[in-house]
Amino acid sequence: MASNNHFFEGAEKLLEVWFLRTEPGQNLRHIAREDWEEVLKTVRCQIISTIKNDSQDAYLLSESSMFVSDRRFILKTCGTTLLHNALPLMLELAKQKCGFHTVEDIFYSRKNFMRPELQHNMHRSFEEEVIILEKLFQDGAAYCLGRMNGDCWYLYTTNNPDSSKPGQAEPDQTLEILMMDREPEGMKLFPKISIDPAEIAKISGIADLEPGTLIDDFLFEPCGYSMNGLLPDGAYMNIHVTPEKDFSYASFETNVSKKSYADLVKRVLNVFKPGRFVMTLFANMESQMFSALEKGGSGDRAKLTSEVYPGDSTFEDKISDFQRQDWQASKFSNYYLTFCNYAKVKAKPS
């Protein structure tokens, strides 16, 4: 692809930071919108709109999403944004405005870029990104899940068994589905800027992914679609679509708590019809995914055998038109992670 061709990097840089509460009333939501605007200016994106409920504030951005809850900060930005630039000011605001001095957990992750050479220096390679993170955080470990010579997914996260702590752990889980090579019929709906985003959410099936979701969505010109959702149970979701055929991409993310994600994953795949996708699922010990299970002699064993885990045949029976390419499970000090990678089963020559 010549460098003067139109291109947009849909794959997001995703940051999630949990702060440790040391006094009652500490709350990231006390940080004013103007302050967040300053943070986002350094990243080179803006707030488009915002919704909120008892659990969190959801900001729809010109490049993806930001979610702010009491002690959790999520920033997800696509294109050539400078996500790492947000860190110093965000940490400073958390300290000055809310008294948060300690980071309990951090997750920085992204899929490998289609065109890393178009990124600014700080995000051109994961190694560069890690160097910046290591200056700001302790106990961080850097991983590459999946294929270094294919689809892979980078992760920097807290992982120090020495300092692992029950801390203030509350049930937490995050599912991400990063979809590529979307089928033309799956893309059709999104570039039509003439119609209402609400209509797109309805026609595409997005509105029905999780019943009762409060949706804030936006159609970009000339194409592109973003959506923040707040679920009745306090969970969030977000969807971002880059519809252009040559670099089609769609992402889905949620922290909704479920015993099994198979049906939700199936609904998402039905909306976006990818040719291939990467899926990641984080869960801590307190997550319903684990606590719902009968635990055997070894707690660890129960955790990895759960049928809710991608890679298990119970899960894969539900998405039988996809074939698993990779499956990896990781144990970190506070979280379990499953990474997997699926491709559409190729039609057999008749």
Added chain:
Amino acid sequence: MASNNHFFEGAEKLLEVWFLRTEPGQNLRHIAREDWEEVLKTVRCQIISTIKNDSQDAYLLSESSMFVSDRRFILKTCGTTLLHNALPLMLELAKQKCGFHTVEDIFYSRKNFMRPELQHNMHRSFEEEVIILEKLFQDGAAYCLGRMNGDCWYLYTTNNPDSSKPGQAEPDQTLEILMMDREPEGMKLFPKISIDPAEIAKISGIADLEPGTLIDDFLFEPCGYSMNGLLPDGAYMNIHVTPEKDFSYASFETNVSKKSYADLVKRVLNVFKPGRFVMTLFANMESQMFSALEKGGSGDRAKLTSEVYPGDSTFEDKISDFQRQDWQASKFSNYYLTFCNYAKVKAKPS
């Protein structure tokens, strides 16, 4: 460490290639020693001695080991050897002398080097190594297990679910233990070149790791120890020790079939007394590790719950003076892999 300081890279480059038999009588052991010497010349190492049994020929090399069986080729070389140089000639010999035209499985792996800058270009980075492998093999996937900013282990292996085949799969498993930061008392035995290697094997406990092993070992000047072992059941093992305090390293590898490796791992750790170690365990579906298990509704599930797997509490109870840093499990088209990384529990300040 200044570059003029004495340094030796103990971490080995490890290649294992399985050929697909298409005619009876095809056998890599028909390749003459002179031909192997030509292969090894390109790698920059020599044969020191050799032992054999019904299953295989074991060559002790000036830099590690080579094992040749009917359809499996293993080459393991340390230091600044050029392992990848062996590939074209080895593949050509397999074709010309044995009629092997198809590679069934390939594994190329190594730990991250302490000083990659001292390697020749082709082995300076894993990315470079993969480029060379991709020219020679199809369906290869490249992975990085463990921490990119700490101890990690690179793997290039066959992984194409489309072409995954029962093939000629026979039970197979490989355990590797790569040990660093060895305690002074664990290193004491190996630099004393005045004593007999057989005595070292006996005093150190190496001779007792697996009873009945035929041992071929060598003490290098001024220090360093290598050992090839042939087990009564047809399995191999090898041990390589770099004793220098500043870059101490020891590796253990075997394909011996066991229901549980916990006791063997414990014996190995007792001999070498590492401060930290990386362990990898490959096993295919036919391996005793899996077939010994009662299988539940999902075969996959039984496989990952096996108590023989490192990372399980049954395993970890046996090596309780070590703390797990990382645990990752991977499913490939023909093999299951567990990677883990342990460090000595730090003494609590009294």
